[in-house]
Amino acid sequence: MSELRTITRAEVREHTNPMFVLRRELETRVDGLGLKDNVRDIEANGFTVVKDVATPEFTARLRETILRLKEDGDGPAWTGGAAGMLLDRDPIFVEVVTNPKLRALVEVMCGQGAILMQLLASVRPKGTPALPLHADQNWLPAPFPEHNQIFTMCWVMDPFTREGGATSIIPGSHRKRRHPTNAERDAMEGAVAIEADANSLACWDGSVWHGNYPRALEGERVVLHITFGRLALRPVENYDYLGEDWLADKPEALRIMLGREDFLGKSSDSGFNFALTPRTFDWAKN
Numbered sequence: 001m002s003e004l005r006t007i008t009r010a011e012v013r014e015h016t017n018p019m020f021v022l023r024r025e026l027e028t029r030v031d032g033l034g035l036k037d038n039v040r041d042i043e044a045n046g047f048t049v050v051k052d053v054a055t056p057e058f059t060a061r062l063r064e065t066i067l068r069l070k071e072d073g074d075g076p077a078w079t080g081g082a083a084g085m086l087l088d089r090d091p092i093f094v095e096v097v098t099n100p101k102l103r104a105l106v107e108v109m110c111g112q113g114a115i116l117m118q119l120l121a122s123v124r125p126k127g128t129p130a131l132p133l134h135a136d137q138n139w140l141p142a143p144f145p146e147h148n149q150i151f152t153m154c155w156v157m158d159p160f161t162r163e164g165g166a167t168s169i170i171p172g173s174h175r176k177r178r179h180p181t182n183a184e185r186d187a188m189e190g191a192v193a194i195e196a197d198a199n200s201l202a203c204w205d206g207s208v209w210h211g212n213y214p215r216a217l218e219g220e221r222v223v224l225h226i227t228f229g230r231l232a233l234r235p236v237e238n239y240d241y242l243g244e245d246w247l248a249d250k251p252e253a254l255r256i257m258l259g260r261e262d263f264l265g266k267s268s269d270s271g272f273n274f275a276l277t278p279r280t281f282d283w284a285k286n
Contacts, residue, residue: 015285016147016285017111017285017286019043019146019147019148020039020043020108022108023286026107026108029100029104030104030108033100033101033104035050035101035104035105038050038105038203039105039108042105042108042109042203042204044172045171045172045208046169046171046172046173046174046175046204046205046207046208047169047171047194047202047203047205047208047210048202048203048204049194049195049196049200049201049202049203050200050201050203051196051197051199051200052199052200053099053101053102053155053199053200053201054199055199056198056199058092058095058199059155059156059157059198059199060157061092062092062096062155062157062224063157063158063222065090066083066123066157066222066224067123069083069086069089069090069121070082070083070123081122081123081124082120082121082122082123083120083121084118084119084120084237085119085237086119086120086121086224087116087119087237087242088239088242088246094250094251094254096119096155096224096226097116097119097226097254097257098253098254101201102153102201102226103253105153105201105203106151106228106257107286109148109151109203109205109228110148110149110151110228110229110230111147111230111231111283111284111285111286112282112283112286113231113256113261113262113280113284114151114228114230114231114256114257115228115229115230115231115233115235115257115258115259116227116228116237116239116257116258117150117227117228117233117236118225118226118227118235119224119225119226119227120224120225120227121222121223121224121225122222122223122225123220123221123222124165124215124220124221125219125220126215126216126217126218127214127215128165128214128215129214130168130211130212130213131211131212132185132211133168133170133184133185133188133191133210133211134179134185134209134210134211135178135179135180135206135207135208135209135210136150136152136204136206136210137149137150137206137207138179140206142177142178142179143177143178144177144178144206144207145177146177147230148205148207149206149229149230149233150205150206150227150228150229150233151203151204151205151206151227151228151229152203152204152225152226152227153201153202153203153225153226153227154167154201154202154203154223154224154225154226155201155224155226156196156197156199156200156202157199157222157223158198158219158220158221158222158223159196159197159198160193160195160196160197160200160202160221161193161195161217162193162195162213163213163215163217164215164217164221165212165213165214165215165216165217165221166193166195166196166213167193167202167204167210167211168188168191168192168193168194168210168211168212168213169191169192169193169194169208169209169210170188170189170190170191170192170208170209170210171190171208172190173190173207173208173209174205174207174208174209175207176207176209177207180209184209188211193213228257231259231262231264231280231283231284232264232284235259239258242258247260261276261279262276262279262280262283263276263277263280264280
């Protein structure tokens with residue numbers, strides 16, 4: 001496994017930045033947030049767990065919010081209950097996606113200008129079945145690109161254990177850069193449970209093979225799935241309907257993750273937005 005290295009901004013503009021070669025500013029931020037080992041875990045194994053992502057009080061409030069929204073009637077049967085399109089359904093979700101630790105890891109894994117693709121809360125009661133192995137960037141053909149395209153994080157609100165229906169994952173499978181075969185899905189050879197305490201962030205890259213275990217415990221496992229993608233990818237959830245009035249008092253980082261600060265999708269009769277083009281090309285090379 002390679003050590004984290006830095007390159008200059010001039011080099012970024014001239015060459016595509018290899019995975020896990022960080023800009024100096026980003027490396028400083030990663031170090032300051034105590035995430036260096038987490039980045040190395042993802043590089044080596046395809047996943048990591050970030051402890052103490054926020055305060056326990058914040059995570060408890062997030063759990064209560066999700067349970068309230070779930071009662072509004074959302075929820076496919078395979079999850080036991082769910083709520084989606086969450087960004088503007090409660091102010092707490094803006095705090096989630098602008099969390100400093102989360103943002104730093106997103107930039108490491110999906111580059112500058114990464115786009116928020118999905119916010120999906122799931123509630124899994126006892127008896128909820130397992131989810132088969134898959135890779136999250138499963139709408140991309142194999143071989144997967146050397147650069148990670150999709151980054152998924154689960155905000156853990158109830159302890160992740162195998163009996164509790166935790167995520168199952170095959171460490172190192174991200175290096176295969178392909179989807180699992182049907183036989184590999186059934187065998188689950190080498191699979192382990194991602195174990196994490198409440199108030200943690202379980203994270204994995206888009207190529208690693210994972211699913212989850214059936215829940216055998218009483219009570220509910222509440223989790224928020226947060227997915228980002230590189231700026232070239234179209235989002236699962238489209239927040240274009242949120243106007244400038246809604247964004248006026250929000251952090252600048254939110255504008256970037258909603259795609260408001262790059263030139264993609266902004267064509268008009270006069271062509272695309274030339275003012276945003278250099279920034280977009282720069283971001284896409286990280």
